Amino acid sequence: MKIVMVGSGYVGLVSGACFADFGHEVVCVDKLESKVSALKRGEIPIFEPGLSEIVRSNAAAGRLSFTTDLAGPVAGADAVFIAVGTPSRRGDGFADLSYVYAATREIAGAIRGYTVIVTKSTVPVGTGDEVERIIRELRPDADFAVVSNPEFLREGAAIEDFKRPDRIVVGTDDERARAVMADIYRPLYLNNAPILNTGRRTAELTKYAANAFLATKITFINEIADLCEQVGANVQDVARGMGLDNRIGGKFLHAGPGYGGSCFPKDTLALIKTAQDHGTPSRIVETVAAVNEQRKRAMGRKVVAACGGSVRGKTIAVLGLTFKPNTDDMRDAPSIAVVTALMDGGATIRAYDPEGMEQAKAVLPAGVTYCRDAYECVAGADAAVIVTEWNIFRALDLDRVKAAMVAPVLVDLRNVYRAEQVRAKGFTYADVGRGL
Ligand code: UGA
Numbered sequence: 256m257k258i259v260m261v262g263s264g265y266v267g268l269v270s271g272a273c274f275a276d277f278g279h280e281v282v283c284v285d286k287l288e289s290k291v292s293a294l295k296r297g298e299i300p301i302f303e304p305g306l307s308e309i310v311r312s313n314a315a316a317g318r319l320s321f322t323t324d325l326a327g328p329v330a331g332a333d334a335v336f337i338a339v340g341t342p343s344r345r346g347d348g349f350a351d352l353s354y355v356y357a358a359t360r361e362i363a364g365a366i367r368g369y370t371v372i373v374t375k376s377t378v379p380v381g382t383g384d385e386v387e388r389i390i391r392e393l394r395p396d397a398d399f400a401v402v403s404n405p406e407f408l409r410e411g412a413a414i415e416d417f418k419r420p421d422r423i424v425v426g427t428d429d430e431r432a433r434a435v436m437a438d439i440y441r442p443l444y445l446n447n448a449p450i451l452n453t454g455r456r457t458a459e460l461t462k463y464a465a466n467a468f469l470a471t472k473i474t475f476i477n478e479i480a481d482l483c484e485q486v487g488a489n490v491q492d493v494a495r496g497m498g499l500d501n502r503i504g505g506k507f508l509h510a511g512p513g514y515g516g517s518c519f520p521k522d523t524l525a526l527i528k529t530a531q532d533h534g535t536p537s538r539i540v541e542t543v544a545a546v547n548e549q550r551k552r553a554m555g556r557k558v559v560a561a562c563g564g565s566v567r568g569k570t571i572a573v574l575g576l577t578f579k580p581n582t583d584d585m586r587d588a589p590s591i592a593v594v595t596a597l598m599d600g601g602a603t604i605r606a607y608d609p610e611g612m613e614q615a616k617a618v619l620p621a622g623v624t625y626c627r628d629a630y631e632c633v634a635g636a637d638a639a640v641i642v643t644e645w646n647i648f649r650a651l652d653l654d655r656v657k658a659a660m661v662a663p664v665l666v667d668l669r670n671v672y673r674a675e676q677v678r679a680k681g682f683t684y685a686d687v688g689r690g691l
Pocket residue numbers: 377406407408409410411466469473506507508509510511512513514515516517518519522578579
């Protein structure tokens with residue numbers, strides 16, 4: 256199959272590289288000249304385990320190429336995927352579809368012969384209809400179908416998720432398009448990945464519903480964690496006790512500082528807006544988004560409490576800045592709210608993250624001291640806070656940490672340590688939802 260991937264961001268690059276790895280001929284298109292030339296040199300703009308290997312090997316095999324020219328490759332393509340960004344629109348939170356529609360107009364001008372246009376970006380219900388309308392208006396002669404094929408991969412586990420998906424959702428009523436999509440995903444059929452053929456609008460909504468539900472699960476367990484702290488219960492045991500019920504499932508029940516990232520915050524807001532616009536407001540998702548927002552800042556107050564009620568004049572070491580481990584992504588990371596709250600309280604911040612330091616510098620308040628490793632970070636600190644559960648923070652030499660700190664206070668917002676283990680070393684230890 257000849258595939259064009261429009262947009263070489265997170266989803267586009269991972270999907271393009273994985274399709275090439277399935278044996279398809281893939282051209283990744285991006286407007287950014289600098290990104291395209293870097294990719295041609297084998298330099299990957301994002302940190303994602305396994306991605307650079309798969310990009311390089313498929314590029315070397317001639318199956319994967321990069322260009323800024325959209326028209327040429329689209330003219331010969333069986334399928335053109337739109338994988339451009341859909342950020343939150345300033346002001347109302349609705350998904351900004353300007354990149355999707357700009358790509359659509361360019362694609363419309365270039366298609367030749369039967370072409371399947373696939374929205375892979377997370378797009379609100381009805382976007383596929385508008386994509387179809389635009390192409391039809393610009394090219395009444397064109398032979399094409401518009402399919403919704405949302406992507407469910409997670410950052411940090413993107414390749415694995417793409418190659419071993421829980422399901423593939425293909426939204427179209429066009430039989431020919433379904434056959435093309437079946438050919439594209441054929442290697443995954445062999446892995447027994449369930450393919451869900453649905454209408455286009457259903458596929459679009461499925462993506463938002465899935466992300467909003469996961470965000471709800473996390474927010475629910477975070478509230479239960481707060482209650483656990485008040486009543487002396489252990490949220491990890493509660494989550495396990497709940498999760499062993501197959502109807503609930505154990506995943507996404509890890510209490511923490513609130514969800515962040517490029518998807519849940521943006522997608523919950525977009526779903527809220529869509530639901531309001533259709534006169535069926537989603538009170539649950541509205542509450543989830545509001546509770547999660549408050550929680551991130553509340554984590555700053557947790558650190559203040561662990562420091563005896565004030566951080567004024569104190570130095571706090573922040574371990575982990577990205578919204579989750581194994582990524583360099585700082586978008587909507589809880590660390591931003593935590594650091595800001597602590598600085599507002601008069602603290603001096605030292606910070607370290609294994610991959611996200613450059614991105615963090617662009618979004619954290621000025622005045623943060625960036626350190627080379629965890630031990631340099633905790634040196635002279637009055638408290639250390641684990642905000643992101645990178646593996647290296649799971650296995651810290653606690654004696655060394657304690658010796659380097661002014662006061663041995665550890666706030667573990669990801670519950671990576673056992674309280675007894677840390678307290679036995681002489682630390683004041685606070686975690687999330689594990690008893691008093
Ligand atoms: C999420 C979804 O998991 C993917 O299925 C989806 O494709 C993707 O959004 C998207 O729409 O593109 P991602 O944002 O990469 O993936 O990361 P997650 O692993 O879902 O984590 C999101 C946030 O929730 C992180 O801040 C994480 O720390 C937090 N989280 C996750 C918890 O606090 N507790 C949990 O139990 C799980």
